[in-house]
Amino acid sequence: MEILSLLGSGFAIALTPANLFYCFVGSLVGTAIGVLPGLGPPATIALLLPVTYGIPATSAVILLAGIFYGAMYGGSTTSILLNIPGEAASVVTCLDGYQMARQGRAGAALAVAAVGSFIAGTIGVVGLMLLAPPLASFALKFGAPENAALLILGLLMVGYLGGASMTKGLMMAVVGLLLGSVGLDPIQGTPRFTYGIFKLSEGFDFVLVAMGLFGIGEVLANVEQTEEPEVITTKIGGLLATREEWKAAAAPMARGSLLGFIIGVLPGGGAIISSFLSYALEKRFSRHPERFGKGAIEGVAAPEAANNGAASSSFIPLLTLGIPGNASIALIFAALLIHGIRPGPLLVAQQPQLFWGLIASMYIGNVMLLVLNLPLIRVWVRLLQVPYGLLAPFIIVFVLVGAYSVNNSAFDVGVAVAFGLVGYVLRKLHFEPAPLVLAMILGPQLEASVRRALIFSRGDVFIFFERPIAAVLMTLAVLMLLSPLARWALSRKFWEIVGPVRTEK
Numbered sequence: 001m002e003i004l005s006l007l008g009s010g011f012a013i014a015l016t017p018a019n020l021f022y023c024f025v026g027s028l029v030g031t032a033i034g035v036l037p038g039l040g041p042p043a044t045i046a047l048l049l050p051v052t053y054g055i056p057a058t059s060a061v062i063l064l065a066g067i068f069y070g071a072m073y074g075g076s077t078t079s080i081l082l083n084i085p086g087e088a089a090s091v092v093t094c095l096d097g098y099q100m101a102r103q104g105r106a107g108a109a110l111a112v113a114a115v116g117s118f119i120a121g122t123i124g125v126v127g128l129m130l131l132a133p134p135l136a137s138f139a140l141k142f143g144a145p146e147n148a149a150l151l152i153l154g155l156l157m158v159g160y161l162g163g164a165s166m167t168k169g170l171m172m173a174v175v176g177l178l179l180g181s182v183g184l185d186p187i188q189g190t191p192r193f194t195y196g197i198f199k200l201s202e203g204f205d206f207v208l209v210a211m212g213l214f215g216i217g218e219v220l221a222n223v224e225q226t227e228e229p230e231v232i233t234t235k236i237g238g239l240l241a242t243r244e245e246w247k248a249a250a251a252p253m254a255r256g257s258l259l260g261f262i263i264g265v266l267p268g269g270g271a272i273i274s275s276f277l278s279y280a281l282e283k284r285f286s287r288h289p290e291r292f293g294k295g296a297i298e299g300v301a302a303p304e305a306a307n308n309g310a311a312s313s314s315f316i317p318l319l320t321l322g323i324p325g326n327a328s329i330a331l332i333f334a335a336l337l338i339h340g341i342r343p344g345p346l347l348v349a350q351q352p353q354l355f356w357g358l359i360a361s362m363y364i365g366n367v368m369l370l371v372l373n374l375p376l377i378r379v380w381v382r383l384l385q386v387p388y389g390l391l392a393p394f395i396i397v398f399v400l401v402g403a404y405s406v407n408n409s410a411f412d413v414g415v416a417v418a419f420g421l422v423g424y425v426l427r428k429l430h431f432e433p434a435p436l437v438l439a440m441i442l443g444p445q446l447e448a449s450v451r452r453a454l455i456f457s458r459g460d461v462f463i464f465f466e467r468p469i470a471a472v473l474m475t476l477a478v479l480m481l482l483s484p485l486a487r488w489a490l491s492r493k494f495w496e497i498v499g500p501v502r503t504e505k
Contacts, residue, residue, distance in 0.1 A: 007129065010356030013058065014364055022059045023361045026066020027368045031376075033067065034074020034090070036391070041071040042327040042434070043218045046210035047395070049335055050402045057339035058354045062361040064335055068328045069121060069311045069362065073369045076113035076304050080106055090307065092279045096292060096299030103295050108242070112249050112297055113304040114373045120257035120305035121366040124312025127261050128319075129359050132348065136320040139345035144456060145463050148449035149473035151442050154323045155435075156480045157266060169435045172426075176439025177446075179204055186448050199411050206334045206441065208403055212416040213433045214327070215399040217423020219392045249301035252282050256302040260309025265316050266325065278306035312362065318343050319355060323442065327434040330441050 013019060033044045045064050052060035075090030080097035093113065100109040142150065155173050182193045183203030194200040256278040263274035282302040283292045292299050317323045322344030324330035336343050341351055348355050403416035426433050457463035465471045 003129065003133075006352065006356050007360060009352070010358075010360035011363075013353055013357035014062070014360035019059055019062055019357065019361060020364070022055070022063040023066050023365050024368055026063040027070040027365045027372060030067035030070020030072075031074035031369065031372060034071035035077045041068050042210070042331060042437075043214035044071070045328055045331040045335075046207070046214045047398055047402055049207045049210070049331065049338070050405045052335055053338065057336065057341055057351075058357045060335050060339060061332060061354060061358050064332050065315070065358060065362065066365050068332070069308065069365065070369055072121075072308045072311045073114065073117050073373055075307075076117070076300075077110065077373075080109045080113065080300070090275070090304075092275045092303040093300055095279070096294070096296045099293070099295035100297070100300065105295065108245055108297070109300050111374065112245065112301050114370060116249065116253045116256070116301045116305040117308040117373075118366055118370040119253055120260055120307075120309035121312055121369075122363070123257045124261050124264070124309045125359060125362045125366065128312055128316055128362075132316050132320050132355070135316065136345045136348045139321055142345065142469065143467075144449045144452040145467050145470040146473065148446060148453055149464055149470040149477065150321065150323065151446040151449060153473050153477040153480070154317075154325075155439055155442060155446070156477050165430075168431050172431055172433065172435035173439040176436040176441075177443040179209070179436070180440045180443030181447065186444060187451055199409075204415065204440075205407075205412065206437075207338075208412050208415045209419050209440065210327075210331055210334070210437060211399050211403055212419025212421075213423035213426075213437065216396060216417065216420025217427060217433065219395050219399075220420065220424040221427045223389065223392050245297045249297050252278075252298040252302035253305045255281065256305030257309040260306035260311075261313040263306070264310030264313030264325070274306040274310040275303035278302040315358075319347055319358075320345060322347075322445070324438055327437050330434075330438050333441060 014023065029044065029048075030041065033041060044067055048064070048067070052063065055063075072090075076093050076097065079090040079093040080101050097109045097113070100106060155177075156170075178193075180203070182200055184191055184201055191201055256274075259278050259281065260274040263277065279292075279299060279302055282298045283289045286292065286296075286298060288296075314325045314329050317325050318329050318333055322333075322342065324333040333343055341347070341354065399416060399420070400413055403413045404410070423433055426436075453463055454461070463470075464474050
C-alpha cells in the first residue's frame, strides 16, 4: 500500500502541465531521433543537456528519459521501412521487419513493434517501481570498499558487454579514467594534467565531451554515407496484424520483455545485447527457424520488446547504485549532477519527488508513445525522405551553440570540436566511445572510494577482500577479467598448441 501511495504522489507530480509537456516533448523528440538514422539518443541527450539547465531537476530527467525510451520506439520504423536501424538496438529488427515490409505487411510489423514496445516498457517500469526501493535500501550498507568494488565490477562489465571487442572496450575505459583524472586532486587539491591551462583546473566538462563525441563525431561519420536508402512507402496498409500474427507474437513479446528487463539491469548490458539475445532465443525455440530472416513476426516482436524492457530497467542501477549502464543513462546521470543531485542509495529517500515522478512519467510516456507511433507513421516516412546532408549542418550548429552556452566560452567550443574529431577517429577505428564516457563519469567516484578505503585501512589493500560484500564483488571482477583467458584455454586452438608440445616431450 505504501508503494501505491508513493506512486500516487508521483502521478500528482508527473501530471502537472509543465511535466506533461516535457514528457510529451521528450517522447516526440525521442521517437523522431529513433526514426532518423545516424543520430541516436546519446547524441540527442548530449545536445539538449544545456537546455535543461534552466528547468527543475525532475522536469529535466523526465524530458531526457522520454528521449531515451522514445528512441527505442522510433528505431523500429526505419528498420522496417528502410532496412537501416535508426537506433543501434533496432539492428535485429531489420532482419524480419524489412522482409515483412517487402511482402506488403509493413503495417502489421509496425503495429506489433509498437504494441510489443508498449508492453515491455510497462513491464519494465513496474519492475523498476518494485525493485529499486529495496535495492537502494540494501546499497545503504555499502561503505568505501564496497563502492570501490562495485565500480570496478561495473567498469569491467561495460568493457566486457559494451562492444564486439572486450580489449577495445577496456582500452576506452582506461582512456576515460585518464580524462576523469584531469583537474584538481579530490583529496589534496593539487592540479593534475592541467599543463598550466587554468580552464582545465576543473577537468574536462562532461557535457562538452559528450556533445563532441556523440554529436559532432556521429555527424562526421554519417556524412560519409553517400548512398540514399530507398524508403518503402507503398503497401503500408492498415496498422492491424491478423489474429494469427498476434497469437504468434504474444509469447515472444513476453519472453523478450523479461529477458530485456534482466539484461538492462546489468551495467554495460542494455538494449543492444538484449535485442540480439532475444532474437537468438526465439529462433532457437521456434518450430520453424527457417522462417527467421524471411519475414517472421516473432523476429520483430521479440527484439522490440527486449530493447524497450532493457531501456526501462537500465534506470535501476542509476537510481539505486549511482552507476550508469550505458551512454544515454550516463548523460542523464550528468544531468542530475548538474542539478546538484547525486544518484545512488540515498536518492529514493532524499529525492522522492524526482524518483516517483520519473516512474509515473514513464507510465504516461509509454501511453503517449503508443498513441503517437501508429498515427504518425506516414509523417515519419516523410521525415525519412529528408537528405541527411541537409540535417547535418543544423546539427553541427546546434552543437557549437550549445557548447558555447555552457560557460559562454570559446575555449569550450574548441574542446567540443576536438572531442568531435576524436569521436570520428574512434568510429573509423571501430572503437566504441560509450565505455570512455562511462569511465570518465565513474572514474572520480572510483578514485575517491579507493583512496578513502585505503586511508581507513592505513594502506592495507586486503580491505577490499576482508569485507563480505566487497570480497564477492571483487571476486566477480577478477573472474570477469580472467574469463577470456579461460575461454582460450578451453578452445581448440589451445589444445592444438599444447598437443604438439606434449608429443615432443
